[in-house]
Amino acid sequence: MSNEKQANTGISRIVKAAGFSLQGLKSAFQNEAAFRQELMLCLVVIPLAFVVGESALERIVLIGLSLLILVVELLNSAIEALVDRVGTEHHELSGRAKDMGSAAVLVSLALWAYAWIELIIN
Numbered sequence: 001m002s003n004e005k006q007a008n009t010g011i012s013r014i015v016k017a018a019g020f021s022l023q024g025l026k027s028a029f030q031n032e033a034a035f036r037q038e039l040m041l042c043l044v045v046i047p048l049a050f051v052v053g054e055s056a057l058e059r060i061v062l063i064g065l066s067l068l069i070l071v072v073e074l075l076n077s078a079i080e081a082l083v084d085r086v087g088t089e090h091h092e093l094s095g096r097a098k099d100m101g102s103a104a105v106l107v108s109l110a111l112w113a114y115a116w117i118e119l120i121i122n
Contacts, residue, residue, distance in 0.1 A: 034076075039070065041066070041069070042066045045062070046066055058119060062116065062119065069112055076104060
């Protein structure tokens with residue numbers, strides 16, 4: 001086994017992976033207005049979940065769905081970046097990929113809104 005292969009295992013691999021993840025979060029924050037807006041939303045509603053949620057399960061659902069929005073937005077942004085990297089000319093499949101990523105964000109936001117509305121009404 002080569003030294004390069006050995007150097008990328010165990011704790012070293014975990015540290016490098018964490019660094020790449022932090023780079024991804026930093027890039028999303030710097031380059032994606034939607035991610036910044038959804039992050040600000042999370043900074044407001046996650047603490048609110050501890051006030052509104054009466055049980056641990058309610059708080060887990062409210063916080064989990066809030067974080068899910070960020071996850072889906074990160075994936076959508078990755079799709080958009082990859083499509084833009086491949087080419088900037090209009091192509092039906094590129095448009096479809098971007099539209100589907102955007103739809104995934106919309107679905108996650110709708111699910112989040114439903115959970116909050118349902119909890120507040122009941």
